[in-house]
Amino acid sequence: MLKNWFVSLILIIVSAILIVAVTAASPGLSERLKMFGLPLGSNLADVGHLLEQHILEFVKLQTPISVLCYSLSTYVLYKLYYILFAPLYFVRKHGDVGYIIENKSINKKDVANDIKRRRKAGEVPPVYPNGWFRVIESRFLKVFEVKYVSMLGEELAVYRGEDGKAHVVNAYCPHLGANLGVGGQVKGNCIECPFHGWKFRGEDGKCVDIPYASKVPEFAKIKSWPSIEIYGLVLMWYHAENSEPLWYPPEIPNFDKMRYQGYTEHQVNAHIQEVPENGADINHLTHLHTPFILSGTDLRYSANSFWDWITHGWDGNWKQDENDKHIGELTLLHKLSLFGIEIKKLNLNVTATQVGPSIVHLTFKTFLGTACMVHSITPVEPLVQKITHSIYVDGFIPTIVGKFLLWAEAVQIERDVMIWNHKTYVDKPLLVKEDHLIAKHRRWYSQFYSENSPRLKLQKDTLDF
Numbered sequence: 001m002l003k004n005w006f007v008s009l010i011l012i013i014v015s016a017i018l019i020v021a022v023t024a025a026s027p028g029l030s031e032r033l034k035m036f037g038l039p040l041g042s043n044l045a046d047v048g049h050l051l052e053q054h055i056l057e058f059v060k061l062q063t064p065i066s067v068l069c070y071s072l073s074t075y076v077l078y079k080l081y082y083i084l085f086a087p088l089y090f091v092r093k094h095g096d097v098g099y100i101i102e103n104k105s106i107n108k109k110d111v112a113n114d115i116k117r118r119r120k121a122g123e124v125p126p127v128y129p130n131g132w133f134r135v136i137e138s139r140f141l142k143v144f145e146v147k148y149v150s151m152l153g154e155e156l157a158v159y160r161g162e163d164g165k166a167h168v169v170n171a172y173c174p175h176l177g178a179n180l181g182v183g184g185q186v187k188g189n190c191i192e193c194p195f196h197g198w199k200f201r202g203e204d205g206k207c208v209d210i211p212y213a214s215k216v217p218e219f220a221k222i223k224s225w226p227s228i229e230i231y232g233l234v235l236m237w238y239h240a241e242n243s244e245p246l247w248y249p250p251e252i253p254n255f256d257k258m259r260y261q262g263y264t265e266h267q268v269n270a271h272i273q274e275v276p277e278n279g280a281d282i283n284h285l286t287h288l289h290t291p292f293i294l295s296g297t298d299l300r301y302s303a304n305s306f307w308d309w310i311t312h313g314w315d316g317n318w319k320q321d322e323n324d325k326h327i328g329e330l331t332l333l334h335k336l337s338l339f340g341i342e343i344k345k346l347n348l349n350v351t352a353t354q355v356g357p358s359i360v361h362l363t364f365k366t367f368l369g370t371a372c373m374v375h376s377i378t379p380v381e382p383l384v385q386k387i388t389h390s391i392y393v394d395g396f397i398p399t400i401v402g403k404f405l406l407w408a409e410a411v412q413i414e415r416d417v418m419i420w421n422h423k424t425y426v427d428k429p430l431l432v433k434e435d436h437l438i439a440k441h442r443r444w445y446s447q448f449y450s451e452n453s454p455r456l457k458l459q460k461d462t463l464d465f
Contacts, residue, residue: 088262088403090410097266097297098417115421116269116383122425124271126453127382128152129445131326131356132235132249134376134388135168135227137263141234146191148181151378151386152238153454156225157181159202161189166234167202168225180222231361231374232260232390240452247326249355252363252372258392261402264410268377268385270420273445275377275385276354278416279330280441283434285314288419289412297414311337318437320444328354328444357448364405369395371405382456387413 095108099115135149135158146159148171155171157180171181173193183194190199190208198220199209205224207216226237226245231252237245268275278284288299292310295302313335321327330352336343351363360375371393378386389409393402431439 083400083403085399087260087399088264088406090262090264090407092264092266092414094267097414098268098421100298100300112269112421119269119422120424121271121383121456123427124383124425124456125273125446126240126449127271127456128238128240128379128454129272129357129448130239130241130243130246130450130453131358131448132228132237132245133358133378135234135236135378137388137390138166138229138232138234139260141166144186146181146184146186148179151380153379153381154238155179155181156236157184157191158227158234159184159186159191161186161202163189165189165202166227166229167191168227168234168236169200169202169205170223170225172222173198174220174222231255231359232392233359233374233376235359240450240454247324247356249359250324250327252361254370254394255372255392258370258372258394259399259402261391261393261399262406263391264389264406266387266410266413266417267380268387268417268420269383270385270423271383271425272357272377272379272385273442274420274423274425275387275416276357276360276445277438277441279328279352279354279360280318280437281435282314282316282318282437285316288415289314293408293411297411297418299415299418302415309339311340313337313342318441320440325444325447326356328441330354357445362409366397368401369393369397371397371402373406373409382454389413 095110095112099108099111101108101111133152135151135156136147141147141158141160143160143162143164146157149156149158156168157171158166158168160166167189169180169191171179173180173195175193175196175198178193178195180191180193180200185192185194187199189203190201192199197209197211198207200207200222202224205222207220207222210216210220228235228248230249235249239246290311290313291302291305292307292312294310295305295307314332315335316330316332318328318330321329332350332352334348334350336346349365352360353363354360358377362373362375364371364373371391374390374392376388378388380386389406391402391406393399429435429438
């Protein structure tokens with residue numbers, strides 16, 4: 001990503017030179033260039049149409065060099081618009097990060113699956129804790145749209161009804177087992193099975209219509225999961241004892257007034273508890289995350305790179321909220337040093353509020369305004385997690401600053417991913433006095449397990465070695 005930004009910057013400089021050259025070579029072109037503008041509120045389709053109109057105007061000049069120069073310039077201006085004003089979307093797929101790929105001819109997924117198979121999981125806690133979990137980003141689910149989601153050992157269909165409300169239901173139709181999330185249609189506020197047209201209400205899962213039947217049986221229904229929309233996410237309540245929601249996530253002040261700036265996604269092969277536990281492991285910050293972000297994410301090289309003269313520093317503390325027991329809070333001071341000298345004007349105060357087992361929102365206070373990063377972790381299967389980050393900003397924070405914060409977080413999280421993908425869970429860790437917050441966090445996290453919380457079951461009855 002950094003390489004792409006650097007290339008784009010070079011192209012921007014080149015485009016400025018090309019524009020000057022073309023302007024000097026073509027009478028009246030200066031006036032056209034003055035008209036060239038990219039409204040901040042435009043979507044990419046509008047921008048594309050605007051660029052197309054300008055290119056057609058220049059084709060009339062019948063000067064190949066002028067047309068070529070202007071085409072390059074408009075392309076670079078489009079890239080500039082994307083960098084400065086468009087949200088960042090950055091998705092790492094299975095095997096993309098956190099593994100050592102020595103042979104480029106070997107498939108990355110094969111390497112990831114091999115490590116996953118051989119790694120010793122350890123005596124892990126229950127694999128699915130109780131709480132609210134991200135199902136999908138709200139913006140990725142339009143009205144009348146249906147998505148198929150696999151998470152927490154469940155196969156789900158999530159859809160948005162005519163009234164704009166999102167619903168999460170079991171994917172399999174109780175009639176003959178068709179998947180409602182694959183080919184299912186939204187009819188009003190119900191979801192229609194693609195196989196025989198049975199319709200189910202989202203709020204309670206009740207079947208309300210069977211096209212060819214004179215009567216709908218009272219017991220005809222699917223499971224409807226409690227769901228809410230908050231932090232720009234569709235969240236689902238999961239509880240091993242089928243309990244109704246015991247608590248709800250708190251609102252973020254002024255969140256509805258913040259501007260969305262992008263999204264990242266990573267996959268991790270680890271137990272879910274190991275990810276939020278990092279918030280209480282303050283000492284790992286000063287070792288793993290000290291190298292400057294441009295040092296990269298490969299732990300073999302990040303500690304010894306050209307960027308050694310720039311380092312990150314961290315001071316922090318984790319504590320449980322005394323009023324809301326399901327909330328933990330990490331207060332963090334980030335420092336940047338050049339040649340060992342701390343640049344205090346660049347210090348950044350961050351508050352990370354952990355809400356239940358899977359949601360964290362990080363608040364960055366800057367002189368330009370407040371940035372809020374929403375972090376979520378959802379178990380895809382027992383030891384496979386999907387981690388997402390979305391960022392929102394207010395005040396005078398420009399898009400590129402929000403995107404930079406999101407990218408920097410992605411770099412730091414990928415260093416952790418390399419650890420998580422290969423480590424084992426130590427049930428009784430060897431801790432020193434300075435590690436006391438880790439034990440405190442484990443006691444706090446244990447509240448999200450209950451008697452019937454699913455445990456990891458390993459299949460050992462095959463001839464595989």
